[in-house]
Amino acid sequence: MERRLYDAAVQGNKISLLDLLGEDALLLDRFITGRYPETPLHVASMLGHLEFVHEVLARKPELAKEVDSHKSSPLHLATAKGYLQVAKSLLQVNPDMCLVCDIDGRNPLHIAAMKGHLDLLKELVQARPWAARVLMEQGETILHACVRCNQLEALKLLVGRVSDHEFLNCKNHEGNTILHLAIAAKQTEVINFLISSTTIDVKCVNEDGYTALDLLSQNQKDMTDKQIVESLRRIGATHAKESPLSSSQLKAIRTKILWDQTDPVPKLKKRKHGKRLVHSNKNADWLERKRNILMLVASLLAAMAFQAGVNPPSGVWQDNGVSGFSTTESNGKNHTAGLSVLADNNSDVYTIFLICNTTGFLASLSIILLLISGLPLRRRFFMWVLMVIIGLDWLNARTPPRTHDSTSFQIDQVPPKISDEIGEPDIPTP
Incomplete structure (x- = not known):
């Protein structure tokens, strides 16, 4: 019976539908309740059988929200084919289907705009205007879809109905606005409309650092292109190198540069403009140079601190026994081979040395781990902080503790019987 119902939907035969029911x-x-690739309502909506659609919706309006194997609703299919009356019937039953996206991330408003079905687009926008603000794949808006499909009238309709300054200048994942796309596709009418009738930002920079004027200047081939350049100039358009980047743009460019670089040696990011080369942002190069210098200095300081830890000032005791020479505090005390001489002779100085040395060692290791972790350090402030820490470590390494009493002893404290232990030679009497 399902097969017979599908045949009735293909033919739009309302009488057969009633007989089967x-x-x-x-x-x-x-x-x-079942799992079918599509419903009879999908078939009838796609083929524009209005009476069949009315009969199905009158008996089972829930079928209007069912989706097929491509996640398309009957409203998606009716919109794609441009069946206005069928779409109106579906909207009356469930207008929220305007918000449902198919497997490609497009809702019925996106499809109507891309196909240029203006009457349908008006109905859909009137039913659910906020559905026009749903983003598609690659972060593109419905305005991007209009430009990509060269649907100027649909673009004008949407700009007048649902667009504001922020939505009009929205960027996709590549940082391109609709003006970037229009110029790249040489859509002269769209460009003229945007620069004459909207608040499009002509100075906006994409992820590659290009403004709309940069893209157009690369491929000026005819008089029309030159006229568009003049129009852009009149409303304040500039090349990227002529206008300073905003903080958000600088942050995006720095992030992209730091993540894309695989060689730790700073290098120039080259892009061909005829015979010219566009260099990477100077601030990113400065950060990369400082990163390499910090890595080198931190490694040296960590090695110095480690060496000082295993071989402290004044050395270590070479044997077990009684301290026969040192300060008064440790005089006559037992010492153990391998322990610090300074710790026995002046424990306060040794404690200060140990704290400073350990702090410098851990700070250097922390900086090394931070730099090799791949974390993008995009701000000069953080780099300055790391440089200050390195400077403090360097001062610790350059000012070892004074061990005035630990390295000096008085003559009367020298063990007196060294010669007795060795034995003096017998001199024969003549």
């Missing part, structure tokens, strides 16, 4: 009143319910 007379035989099985639950026939349409199976398409709601």
Whole structure:
């Protein structure tokens, strides 16, 4: 019976539909509870069978929100084919289907704009205007879709109905506004409309650092292009190198540069403009140079701190025994081989040395781990902080503790019987 119902939907045969429902009143319910690639309402909507659609919606309006294997609703299919009356019937039953996106991330308003079905687009915008602000794949808006498909009238309609300054200048994932796309595709009418009738930002820079004027200047081939350049100039358009970047633009460019670089050696990012080369942002190069210098200095300081830790000032005791020479505090005390001489002779100085040395060692290791972790350090402030830490470590390394008492001893404290232990030679009496 499902096969017969599909045939009736293809033909738009309302009488056959009624006969089948007379035989099985639950026939349409199976398409709601079961797993079918599409429903008879999808077929009838795609083919524009209005009476069949009315009859199905009158008996089972829930079928209007069912989606097929491509996540398309009957409203998607009716919109794609441009069946205005079918779409109106579906909207009356469930206008929220304007917000449902198919497998490609497009809702019925996106499809109507891309196809240029203006009457349908008006109905959909009137039913759910905020559906026009839903983003598609690659972060593109419905305005991007209009420009890509060269649908100027649909663009004018949407700019007048649902667009504001922020939405009009929205960027996709590549940082391109609709003006960038229009210039790249040489859509002269769209460009003239945008620069004459909207508040499009002609100075906006994309992810590659190009303004609209930069893109147009690369491929000036005819008089029309030159006229567009003049029009852009009149409303304040500039090349990217002529206008300073905003903080958000600088942040985006720096992030892209730092993540794209695979060689730790700073290098120039080259892009061909005829015979010219566009260099990477100077601030990013400065950060990369400082990163390499910090890595080198931090490694040296960590090695110095480690060496000082295993071989402290004044050395270590070479044997076990009684301290026969040192300060008064440690005089006559036992010492152990391998322990610091300074720790026994002047524990306060040794403690200060140990704290400073450990702090410098850990700080250097922390900076090394931070730099090799791949974390993008995009601000000069953070780099200055790391440089100050390195400077403090360097001062610790350059000012070892004074061990005035630990390295000096008085003559009377020298063990007196060294010669006795060695033994003096017997001199024969003549």
